Amino acid sequence: MSTHPRPRAALFGGRRDAHGLRVVVTGASGTFGRAICERLSGLGAVVIGLDLAPRPDDPVRVLPCDVTDDESVATAVRTALDTLGGLDVLINNAGTGGPAPxxxxxxxxxxxxxDINLLGTWRVTAACVGALVASRGRVVMLASRMAVLQLPLAAAYGASKRALVAYADALRLEVGTHVGVTCLYPSAVRSPIHDSTAAAGLSLEGMSTYEPLDGVVDAVLRAVLSRRVHRDLATTRKGAVECFLARHLPSVTDRIVARTLAARARSGAFEGAGLAAGVVRRHTERP
Structure with missing residues (x-):
């Protein structure tokens, strides 16, 4: 798995011209989506966003869209494609997290x-496939490091992102003659997606290292604008190493994560967190 080069000049070397590219971004009013839309539109792309709750200060036009609803997706995508006159790039960014042991x-x-992370992506992509085939376009999937390196107490998120990658692999096999499909693997970025987990007393603090939002956006731009279609892209060098280890030496990463979890459980980090009661009991009870 490759990573974005450190020098920004290297990122943009040999890239395609973004000017005039017709782009749809899901989850466009969220932390990642707003930054992606702003950067692409600033480079001359024509961007339309989809979001459950568009904001008045969104940097591009954002259409209301509930990715869990078939009719909502069909209506929003149809309006976006009619407005753009086709589609060159779909960025599946919409996603959510939360505690789920x-x-x-x-x-x-x-x-x-x-429903949001996997099926929502599936719905939007299926609605866009015809236009992407016609333009020989690209699909960029915002997966997660947790698609390959699972963290405890967040099984639903990891499972949904791993399934998302499996969906992307199947899509690539079916439409890869005409459409490039790239999966991105960001780690944790500070955003409201972690609020519900923190509120349940299961904060990622200590379990994961946060990375800058700009690095994720740079990786998205690389997936969109590189002349060569990338299959997989990590967003940092550290993330690339973690994904490599998780894929090729899973027992090693299992031990590292398990050891970190045990230390947090014994330190009282999950005190009062009912969802972590089993984990705490198993790590603190005497034989």
Missing amino acids: AELPPGAEVRRQL
Whole structure:
């Protein structure tokens, strides 16, 4: 898995011209989406966003769209394609997270994450495939490092992102003759997506290292504008190493994550967090 080069000049060397590219970005009013839309439109791309709750200060036109609803997706995508006159790039950025321990039965939170992160992406992509085939365009999937390196107490997010990559792989096999499909693997970036996890007492602090938003946006631009279509892109060199280890030496990454989890459980980091009660008990009870 490759990473974005450090020098910004290297990032943009030999790139395609963004001017006039017709782009749709999902989750366009969120932290990632707004930054992606702003950067691409600043380079001359014609960008339309889709979001459940568009904001009046969005940097581009954003259409209301609930990616969990078939009709909403069909209507929003049709309007976007009619406005753009076709489509060159689809950036599947819409996503959500939240606490979901694997040891507990799947409930509404699990279904919500799967519906948005996996099926929502599937719905939007399917609605755009015809236009992308016609333009020989590209699809960029915002996956996650957790698609390959799972963290505890967040099983739904990791499962949805791993399934998203499987969907991207199948899509690539079916339409790869005409459409480039790239998966990106960002780590944690400070944004409201972590609020519900923190509120449940299951903060990522100590379990994951945050990375800058600009690096994620740079990686998106590389996926969109590089002349060569990338299959997979990490967003930092550290992320590339972590993904490599998780894929080729999974027992090593399992031990590292398990050791970190045990230390947090014993330190009282999950005190009062009911969803982590099982983890805390197993790590603190005496044999």
